[in-house]
Amino acid sequence: MNFVRNIVTIALGLFVLAIPYIIDSTYFLHIIIFSLMYTMLSTSLNLTLGLSGYLNLGHVAFFGIGAYVSGLLTLRAGWAWSAALLAGILTAGAAGYAIGRLTLQLRGAYFVIVTLAFSEVLKLVSTNWVELTRGPMGLPGIPAPQIGTFALESSRAQYYLALLLAAAAVYVAARLIPSRLGRALVGLRENEELAQSLGVNVYNHLLFAFVTGSLMAGAAGAFYAHYVRFLSPEVFSFGYTVTTVIMVLAGGRGTVVGPVLGAFVFVFIPELLRATTTLRLIIYAIILVIITVFLPEGIWPYLRDRSQTLLLKLMKSTRKGRAADFASGRRS
Amino acid sequence: MTTFAQQVVNGLIIGSTYSLMGIGLTLVFGIMRVVNFAHGEFYMLGAFIAYFSFTFMGLPFPVAVTLAVAAVMVLAWLCDQCLLRPVRDKDILVPMLILIGISIMLQNFAIVAFGSEPKTMPAPFPPTTVELGGVFISLPRLVLAGISVGVIAALSYVLKATNVGRAMRATWQDAETAALMGVNINRVYGLTFTVGCGLAAAAGSALAPIFWVYPTMGELAVLKSFAIVILGGLGSVAGAIYGGLLLGLAESLGAGYISAEYKDAVGFLVIIIVLLLRPYGLFGRRGIYG
Numbered sequence: 001m002n003f004v005r006n007i008v009t010i011a012l013g014l015f016v017l018a019i020p021y022i023i024d025s026t027y028f029l030h031i032i033i034f035s036l037m038y039t040m041l042s043t044s045l046n047l048t049l050g051l052s053g054y055l056n057l058g059h060v061a062f063f064g065i066g067a068y069v070s071g072l073l074t075l076r077a078g079w080a081w082s083a084a085l086l087a088g089i090l091t092a093g094a095a096g097y098a099i100g101r102l103t104l105q106l107r108g109a110y111f112v113i114v115t116l117a118f119s120e121v122l123k124l125v126s127t128n129w130v131e132l133t134r135g136p137m138g139l140p141g142i143p144a145p146q147i148g149t150f151a152l153e154s155s156r157a158q159y160y161l162a163l164l165l166a167a168a169a170v171y172v173a174a175r176l177i178p179s180r181l182g183r184a185l186v187g188l189r190e191n192e193e194l195a196q197s198l199g200v201n202v203y204n205h206l207l208f209a210f211v212t213g214s215l216m217a218g219a220a221g222a223f224y225a226h227y228v229r230f231l232s233p234e235v236f237s238f239g240y241t242v243t244t245v246i247m248v249l250a251g252g253r254g255t256v257v258g259p260v261l262g263a264f265v266f267v268f269i270p271e272l273l274r275a276t277t278t279l280r281l282i283i284y285a286i287i288l289v290i291i292t293v294f295l296p297e298g299i300w301p302y303l304r305d306r307s308q309t310l311l312l313k314l315m316k317s318t319r320k321g322r323a324a325d326f327a328s329g330r331r332s
Numbered sequence: 333m334t335t336f337a338q339q340v341v342n343g344l345i346i347g348s349t350y351s352l353m354g355i356g357l358t359l360v361f362g363i364m365r366v367v368n369f370a371h372g373e374f375y376m377l378g379a380f381i382a383y384f385s386f387t388f389m390g391l392p393f394p395v396a397v398t399l400a401v402a403a404v405m406v407l408a409w410l411c412d413q414c415l416l417r418p419v420r421d422k423d424i425l426v427p428m429l430i431l432i433g434i435s436i437m438l439q440n441f442a443i444v445a446f447g448s449e450p451k452t453m454p455a456p457f458p459p460t461t462v463e464l465g466g467v468f469i470s471l472p473r474l475v476l477a478g479i480s481v482g483v484i485a486a487l488s489y490v491l492k493a494t495n496v497g498r499a500m501r502a503t504w505q506d507a508e509t510a511a512l513m514g515v516n517i518n519r520v521y522g523l524t525f526t527v528g529c530g531l532a533a534a535a536g537s538a539l540a541p542i543f544w545v546y547p548t549m550g551e552l553a554v555l556k557s558f559a560i561v562i563l564g565g566l567g568s569v570a571g572a573i574y575g576g577l578l579l580g581l582a583e584s585l586g587a588g589y590i591s592a593e594y595k596d597a598v599g600f601l602v603i604i605i606v607l608l609l610r611p612y613g614l615f616g617r618r619g620i621y622g
Contacts, residue, residue: 102608113562117600120555124597242432249429278444285437289430293418296426
């Protein structure tokens with residue numbers, strides 16, 4: 001069984017690495033790159049929303065901070081891409097720490113609104129601080145990622161970069177979710193008083209998850225800046241947060257795979273619906289509502305449970321078959 | 333001094349519609365434990381229905397407003413019965429996701445059906461202004477304030493003095509006990525959602541003659557409603573009223589004395605400061621978590 005699993009894992013890994021060589025169309029590759037970027041965002045939001053149930057409606061703030069810091073440092077200050085990327089990630093993390101310190105003492109809905117207010121204020125600042133950000137006109141001409149003299153301009157190079165960042169985020173989440181901290185956060189969602197009485201330091205745990213999430217979101221933003229190579233206050237729009245929330249909840253909150261699956265599903269659905277032109281987002285919303293009504297826990301938990309029962313059934317039936325063979329006196 | 337008074341009056345009048353929005357949201361959250369993400373879209377639909385029935389069907393303005401509110405209430409009732417009812421016992425995030433879906437659906441339906449360019453309603457009243465002690469108020473704004481005050485008064489009467497209102501308040505305090513006392517919880521939930529969205533439609537249709545009407549107008553409105561509700565303290569109708577007035581005032585004074593570009597930021601900054609100093613809102617009680 002282990003052997004089979006290893007083979008499958010390696011095959012899957014090779015397939016993922018080979019994707020840019022299998023797929024010819026840059027458009028299709030672009031959608032996959034966007035799915036990977038959203039994977040970073042949904043995985044990061046999952047750490048707070050999925051585990052502890054704390055809904056951070058200002059998550060896009062960290063995405064925007066990562067994007068603007070990295071973009072502006074390369075464009076205006078002439079920083080190297082790698083340094084700017086790191087600065088973007090760390091600034092988002094620092095902002096996460098500051099905002100987390102201030103807001104995580106607030107409960108439930110209050111936390112929601114203060115985080116939301118922070119991101120809206122940042123959006124207004126980026127719109128109105130015209131000398132720095134050129135406001136709504138945006139910042140064109142942000143350089144592509146560059147390592148030494150080698151520019152990662154092609155879609156293929158960008159794909160590997162996105163894959164690396166997304167894989168790092170998913171790896172951190174996969175380590176964090178089953179850990180003591182992850183379980184403590186779930187306990188927090190189920191019953192905060194009980195968790196506290198069992199010695200869970202609510203505030204520290206939440207802050208850790210929150211800062212980790214903001215680092216990942218900052219990475220997604222910094223990637224976005226050098227991929228799209230144009231920045232406007234739109235990177236702070238509420239729509240990003242809503243899309244990410246959809247991905248986490250409909251994908252399967254609190255799981256490792258759920259948000260990843262959610263990211264791909266909800267990037268691909270609108271693209272597949274392009275033919276329906278104006279009705280596109282209406283159909284998208286109808287699909288979302290149907291998924292939520294019928295699979296309230298999310299797509300991934302449903303698939304996982306379904307495949308498990310299927311597997312069990314399969315094993316049972318083969319065992320039964322063998323038992324029948326044995327009873328009828330046949331030897332194999 | 334008169335400019336100051338003028339700003340205050342303008343702020344309070346806009347604030348009164350914010351209060352309407354806030355009460356709608358706080359009712360739904362307090363009674364149903366549902367975060368109504370589609371609140372802004374019901375507000376937008378209210379504005380559009382009022383706009384069309386006034387401009388194209390030639391209905392008198394009060395009739396147009398009533399029609400808008402009634403139509404939105406029917407739609408809200410349908411949404412509740414068909415989509416929210418099946419997930420009543422689920423985690424708070426599940427109905428929220430459904431409402432996000434409804435909001436995207438309604439917004440894009442409006443773009444397809446009405447077009448995305450902003451519309452202005454021809455003035456339903458003569459453009460006269462009323463002078464009150466050196467402060468000028470245009471007639472549409474006065475009517476707006478009248479509608480808000482009237483609706484709020486009617487709602488507080490219903491909540492305080494009727495059986496339906498008592499059932500709603502009982503459910504608010506403790507749904508299980510209320511059910512044991514013979515309150516039909518499901519009907520209360522349906523009614524609450526209907527009334528909550530109706531309030532949003534009332535605000536939208538009342539604002540239609542003053543502001544632009546366009547499909548995405550609900551986005552900022554819903555953000556502001558959240559802000560108001562939290563500002564006043566979740567689960568407090570009085571808090572939502574004061575929260576709305578305060579936000580209107582802060583925006584109006586912020587636009588007048590600080591900067592018009594940062595008008596919306598002023599509101600949000602006030603919210604951040606208030607919540608950091610009083611995490612349970614201005615009128616919320618300590619210990620009641622959202």
